[in-house]
Amino acid sequence: MAGYDFAAIEKKWQEYWEKHGTFVQPNPGEQGFVERPKYYVLDMFPYPSGAGLHVGHPEGYTATDIVARYRRMQGFNVLHPMGYDSFGLPAEQYAVEQGVHPRVTTARNIANIERQIRMFGFSYDWSRRVATTDVEYYRWTQWIFLQLYNSWFDPEVNAARPIAELEAKLQSGQFVVNLSGDLVPNISPNKIPDLNLQAVGMGNLKFYELEADQRHRLIDEYRLAYQAEVPVNWCPMLGTVLANEEVTNEGRSDRGNFPVYRRPLRQWMLRITAYADRLIDDLGVLDWPEPIKAMQRNWIGKSVGAEVDFPLESVGTEEWFERRGRGMPAAPELDVIRVFTTRPDTLFGATYMVLAPEHELVAEITTPQQKQEVEAYVQAAKNKSELERSAESKDKTGVFTGAYAINPVTRQAIPIWVADYVMMGYGTGAIMAVPAHDTRDMEFAEKFALPIVQVVQPTAGQDWRGFIDDGVAINSGHYDGLPTSDIKQQITDDLHKAGLGKQAVNYKLRDWLFSRQRYWGEPFPIVHCPACGTVALPESALPLMLPEMDDFSPAASEDPNALPSPPLAKATEWLNTTCPRCGGPARRETNTMPQWAGSCWYFLRYLDPRNDKQLVDPAIEAYWMGSECVGKPAGPTNRATPTRGTAAPGCDEREKGQHGGVDLYVGGAEHAVLHLLYARFWHKVLFDLGHVSTVEPFGKLFNQGMIRSFAYRDRRGMCIGYDDIDFSGDKPRLKATGEELIESVEKMSKSLKNVVNPDVVIAGYGADTFRLYEMFMGPLDASKPWNTRDVPGVHRFCQRVWRMICGSEDMAALIKDQSDAQVEKALHKLIKKVSEDVEAMKFNTAIAAMMEFVNLVYKTGAISKDQAQRFMLVVAPFTPHLAEELWSMLGHSQSLAHEAWPKYDEALLEELTVELPVQVNGKIRGRVVVPVDATQEQVLALALADAKVAAAVEGKTVVKRIVVPGRMVNIVVK
RNA sequence: GCCGAAGUGGCGGAAUUGGCAGACGCGCAGGAUUCAAAAUCCUGUUGGGCUCACACCCAGUGAGGGUUCGAUUCCCUCCUUCGGCACCA
Structure with a gap:
């Protein structure tokens, strides 16, 4: 009998699957579709980098492939697609450097990475492949942008609604515009307490009283996609602005490590903050790892507290306080400092105030004596880069403005300072400082000798100075003796009655900065018309294709003051167009969308990838994303009344937490916040507008751990490559000199000489061994070190399985006519174990059980043909090529991919x-x-x-x- | 600094609800096979003590304490590593 020729076997079966369309999964309504329960198992699609596949990629892909193959054998219709997140900076940077069009390099990289992915024999339905750079794909990315642009967030229903509804409400007078230009409901205040849109009482404008362009601009302010002048991370060397998350702690660009400067620029923004509460609340229904949920909650950073007004000393008279008794204005007057605090209970301990350097009142209130010093400080803060700001974060700086404000409860005048430890971007850009019970305020007060007054008594005898936890009120007038939580509530109520404060909520989450000044991204379907302003293209004008350009490089500059100059501005023929509204000359938007855009919805396009009428057919979407639990056939989904927070009836315990969306989504934890938050946001918008049937895109999420590897250094700290190391003794030694080396586990990187290339491993041992090794290393969600020396161990298992069925030169096959009772019992135990472990994503112990079974067969020396067949079905999800080959040798002419998963008899196990x-x-x-x-x-x-x-x-x-x-x-x- | 995850043989790791610590694999040692080697098959392998050996005894899951008949598992304190956030009022 021939030996285990993995290279030939793997090639043979990959060709077989491709030729027979073994893994092509028809949609409902298509030919070949069989009505069965569905299972959607998804991988985070890769960015096709020039470096190709990394050993980390196949880890998740193998896990999902095992689940996909297992579910298929269990009789599910399995959706298991793959695609490419192919827009983005690296392709463009490479293209600029090499003078090749990004489309060319992208195509080349996709071809290479797909060749690598296909080597593993994953059971993807390749007919559903998408790439975010395909025109037919980004057409729908642009379409979703239009949905965002043509919607607003209606706080009354806590959901996105068509912008036309806002216009109608304004026209009918249901909403009006107040003196500060804000939109307010034309109803009694306080009806919508969270809205921050309380009427000031008089001076409201009716919509129809506004000029046409005023109306246009007003409406634009409320869109989910809007333009705003915001402080952004401007990176002149990349010629683009960057999202906060693309900037490192050191204030440099994530890609390229170039300096980044903070400056105000007009940009496209997406109103993700409107969804902050829903993004937090709906985490509750998701079957996700708790740490990931915690990271998202943290990122959104909801804090509940109060806004409190401090009048300047010059106006804070008895009469002022009396006047305030009539109510607190929506926006503070120019002689009032409004602060946000999560600790209104410490108000009696507020001994000074701090304004952010960018705060508009700084210039107003600074006294002539302090003017020079304050201006110098503000100017210095402005010129500081992110780098300098973080470098100096330890030491507090600030200057006194010379002005005083009145503490609204103590009625004492307290000094107002300017300091850069207060940021304009959070809360109101001003704080009340309570040095006794806030670490930062205490540091500042100690440095500048400001008074420190205790207002919280610790309950467990700690020192009150710097005590920031809950305790009991002290030195707080008639509130003395109240526990922190009680005084918080009471003082907030009292402030509200006195018109001095109100409960308020703040989020760390900012609106999503959505534009980039680059070529290789989706163009915005927007034109700028001198007559009509910003105008969206109609859906019929999509796709808006990227123009062909010879020079698509952005204007890179080392000058921090250089202005953005997007490459698209140079495509003059493309740039100049006509306004879809008035027909006059207009210019196209020259920004492009960030890389996150395409990955926000790719899992929806897989469902119906060639649909040229719709993003996805609603019936198909309902089938694959449906909220019925696993194991039950998906029925029609009620789009109008989604059931949030309740499990579908008939689910057993294991299936609770299934509220629709992708049934299993596997990827690295590096996307814990951004991709997963952005995608959830888009999905909720699409849900609100009736385009999808579930409130959440990913019902169950699993994060694979990072694969790192051993790095070796000599005593000078030089990294040594594996080829130069002698591993034969008890300690790793340098081959040349015998010097003992220091071992550590690190992320793979070229400089550490510890990178493992999947191609090399597959060439040496085959894809089945590779898959098996990565699953056997340890728990899928744990970070673990790759150790090439362990690979032969699992390869040996493949060999033993082969020889068990086929024998070898010096060993007869173990297939016998009679079946051994002990083996039969072990097989049932194995089937049970593997079934349970696969469902729990515990692949390492499933493999260990398969090894034990094979060891038993070797010991017994006998396995019947029938037992061998069932065993092949059990190993098939893990080592599919090997299993298929042996299955066919056992006399089958067709793939085992759709064979029924073997059953076990519980009675036999007793x-x-x-x-x-x-x-x-x-x-x-x-x-x-x-x-x-x-x-x-x-x-x-x-x-x-x-x-x-x-x-x-x-x-x-x-x-x-x-x-x-x-x-x-x-x-x-x- | 804050939040999260983890720490078990020479190595990767296993251990159901608090119930036999070290499954499985690597490595190592011994044996069989072989002219020999590789490969393969079999046996052993936490450390220490004692023993010709079997047996037996003691210690043991980062450190220290606690709860319990019983703790890798639960609680408290501390140490280390990794991941995330970082003046967020």
Whole structure:
């Protein structure tokens, strides 16, 4: 019999699957579709980089492939697609450097990475492949942008609604515009407390009283996609602005490590903040790892507290406070400092205030004596780059403005300072400083000798200075003695009645900066018309294709003051167009969308990838994303009344938490916040507008751990490549000199010389071995080190499976005519174990069980043909090529991919007797074999009859007897 | 600094609800096979003590304490590593 020729086998079966369309999954309504329960198992699609596949990629892909193959054998319709996140900076940077069009390099990189992915024999339905750079794909990315642009967030229904509804409400007078230009409902204030849109009482404008362009601009302010002048991270060397998350802690660009400067620029923004509460609340229904949910909650950063007004000393008279009794204005007057605090209970301890350097009142209130110093400080803060700001973060700086404000509860004048430890971007850009109970305020107060007043008494005798936890109020007037939580509530109510404050909520989450000044991204379907302003293209004008350009490089500059100059501005023919509204000359938007755009919805396009009428057919979307639980056939989904927070009826325990969306989504934890938050946001918008049927895109999420590898350094700290190391002894040594090397586990990187290339491993051992090794290394969600020296171990298992069926030169095959009862029992145990482990994503222990089974067969020396076939079905999800080949050798002419998953007989697994350890005082002294149905008394009698147990008990008093059925016996003696 | 995850043999790791610590694999040692080697098959392998050996005894899951008949598992304190956030009022 021929040996295990993995290279030939793997090629053969990959070609077979491709030729027979084994993994093509038809949609409902298509030819070949069979009505069955569905399972959507998704991988985070890769960015096709020039470097190709990394050993980290196939880890998740193998896990999902095992699940996909297992579910298919269980009789599910399995959707298992793959595609490419192919827009983005690296392709463009490379293209600029090499002078090749990004489309060319992107195509080349996709071809290479797909070749690599295909080597693993994953059961993807390749007919559904998409790439975000395909025109037919980004057409729909642009379409979703239009949905965002043509919607607003209606706080009354807490959802996105068509912008036309806002216009209608304004036209009908249901909403009006107040003096500060804000939109307010034309109803009594306080009806919508969270809206921050309270009417000021008089001076409201009716919509129809506004000029046409005013109306246009007003409406634009409320769109989910809007333009705003915001402080952005401007990177002149990349010629683009960057999102906060693309900037490192050191204030440099994530890609390229170039300096980044903070400056205000007009940009496209997406109103993700409107969804902050829903993004937090809906985490509750998701079957996601808790740490990831925590990271998202953290990122959104909701804090509940109060806004409190402090009048300047010059106006804070008795009359002012009396006047305030009539109500708190929506926006503070120019002689009032509004602060946000999460600790209104510490108001009596506010001994000074701090304004952010960018705060508009700084210039207003600074006294002439302090003017020079303050201006210098503000100017210096402005010129600081992110780098400098973080470098100086330890040491507090600031200057006194010379002005004072009145603490609204103590009625004492407190000094107002300017300091850059207060940021304009959070809260109101001003704080009340309570140095006794806030670490930062205390540092500042100590440095500048400002008064520190205790207002919280710690309950457990700690020092009150710097005590930031909850305690009991002290030095707080009639609030003294109240626990922190009570005084918070009461003082907030009292402030509200006095018109001095109100409950308020703040988020760390900012609106999503959505434009980039680059070529290789989706163009915005927007034109700028001198007559009509910003105008969206109609859907019929999509796709808006990127223009062909010879020079698509952005204007890179080392000058921090250089202006953005997007490459698209140079495509003059493309740039100049006509306004879709008035037909006059207009210019196209020259920004492009960020890389995150395409990955926000790719899982929806897989469902119906060639649909040229719709993003996705609603019936198909409902089938694959449907919220019915696993195992039940998907029925029609009620789009109008989605059931949030309730499990579908008929789900068993395991299936709770299934509220629709992708049934299993696997990827790295590096996308814990951004991709997953952005995608959830888009999905909710699409849900609100009726384009999808579920509130969440990904019902179950699993994060694979990072694969790192051993790095070796000599005593000078130089990294040594594996080829130069002698591993034969007990310690790794340098081959050349025998010097002992220091081992550590690190991320793979060229400089550490510890990179493992999947191509090389596959060439040496085959894809089945590679898959098996990555799954056997340890738990999927743990970070673990790659160790090439362990690979032969799992390869040996493949060899043993092969020889078990086929034999070898010096070993006969173990296939026998009779079946061994012990093997039969072990096989049932194995089927049960693997089924449970695959469902729990515990692939490493499933593989260990398969190894044990094979070891048993070797020991027994016999496996029947029937048993061998069932075993092939069990290993098939893990090592599909090997299993297919042996399956066909066992006499089958068709793939096993759609064979039924083997069943096990619970009755066969039941034992007649069980061996129990017998402990005396918690120490094991003996073992007894007892019938499984023995009574406690019988077990005890047998246990005490054991010679060693009897010896240990001899001469002592038995105090207690513990029998855990089927587990152990413990006898406590004195 | 804050939040999260983790720490078990020479190495990767296993251990159901608090119930036999070290499954499985690597490595190592010994044996079989072989002219020999590789490969393969079999056996052993936490450390220490004692023993010709079997047996037996003691210690042991980062460190220290606690709860319990019994703790890798639960609680407290501390140490280390990794991931995330970072003056967020």
